[in-house]
Amino acid sequence: MKIICPFFLTAFLILAGSCKLFHKDNTESQEEGKTSRHTSITAATKVDTQAIEIPAISSGDMLIAHTGYALCYDISYHNPKWVAWSLTREKLTKRVPRHNDFRGDENIPARDRIEKYDYNNPVYDRGHMCPSGDMRYDRQAQSDCFYMTNICPQIKELNQTWWEHVESATRRWAQREGTVYICCGPIFYDDTPERSLGRNIKIRIPDAFFKVILSLRQGKEKAIGFYYTNTNDRQTMDFAKRTVDEIERITGLDFFCNLPDDMEERIESQCNLRIWN
Numbered sequence: 001m002k003i004i005c006p007f008f009l010t011a012f013l014i015l016a017g018s019c020k021l022f023h024k025d026n027t028e029s030q031e032e033g034k035t036s037r038h039t040s041i042t043a044a045t046k047v048d049t050q051a052i053e054i055p056a057i058s059s060g061d062m063l064i065a066h067t068g069y070a071l072c073y074d075i076s077y078h079n080p081k082w083v084a085w086s087l088t089r090e091k092l093t094k095r096v097p098r099h100n101d102f103r104g105d106e107n108i109p110a111r112d113r114i115e116k117y118d119y120n121n122p123v124y125d126r127g128h129m130c131p132s133g134d135m136r137y138d139r140q141a142q143s144d145c146f147y148m149t150n151i152c153p154q155i156k157e158l159n160q161t162w163w164e165h166v167e168s169a170t171r172r173w174a175q176r177e178g179t180v181y182i183c184c185g186p187i188f189y190d191d192t193p194e195r196s197l198g199r200n201i202k203i204r205i206p207d208a209f210f211k212v213i214l215s216l217r218q219g220k221e222k223a224i225g226f227y228y229t230n231t232n233d234r235q236t237m238d239f240a241k242r243t244v245d246e247i248e249r250i251t252g253l254d255f256f257c258n259l260p261d262d263m264e265e266r267i268e269s270q271c272n273l274r275i276w277n
Contacts, residue, residue, distance in 0.1 A: 053181035056254035068141030082185035083129035091137035127154030184211035244268035
């Protein structure tokens with residue numbers, strides 16, 4: 001049997017211990033990385049990523065929580081990536097006045113912060129993602145929905161007609177269902193000519209918009225999606241309806257990911273407007 005020199009044995013043990021320590025530190029770094037995927041811009045704006053309405057979070061997502069809703073902001077396009085909130089029957093019983101105080105969101109660095117005056121194009125409205133009509137239960141929620149991080153450039157006809165139709169329908173559904181969970185946002189296509197507006201900052205004009213809605217009323221769980229092009233075209237709800245699965249394929253987002261998998265799979269394949277009306 002060979003005798004191992006004590007010097008080499010000691011060196012081997014030190015090396016092994018170092019490797020173990022490195023593996024532990026590396027594992028901890030990976031775990032910290034996983035946690036950081038679910039953090040928001042500042043401690044003051046933490047988003048509950050376990051909330052039903054919040055889609056799956058990706059690395060680098062910029063999350064912001066305001067009173068009544070949460071959003072993920074895309075600084076490269078100067079638009080929200082998505083905006084999510086829940087709406088209840090109780091919230092619709094209160095009717096505080098509309099604020100109209102459009103303003104920049106101080107969670108965004110000043111060099112990238114959109115202000116009210118940056119929307120200087122008469123063709124496009126300041127289109128709410130989380131609508132003022134859903135936030136009239138609380139003065140702070142009503143004020144917060146006018147942050148420009150909740151706004152996208154929308155063609156006037158879309159904003160004031162077809163998008164408004166689905167907003168009003170969602171409030172009716174909240175009355176009937178008790179609670180609905182909502183996520184919406186803009187869609188950008190790489191193969192279309194880039195359009196933008198803005199006085200000081202280049203704001204990308206979306207090609208289309210999505211909205212997904214979920215009800216978890218016991219025994220009658222259901223979900224539906226909608227897709228609207230950012231055009232003057234006539235777009236009824238029946239024309240715009242889609243399954244949530246279809247909206248996921250278009251956007252690359254994973255909606256209602258905090259539901260049990262079997263329920264998520266079942267209801268995200270539905271597209272039946274009649275069961276909502």
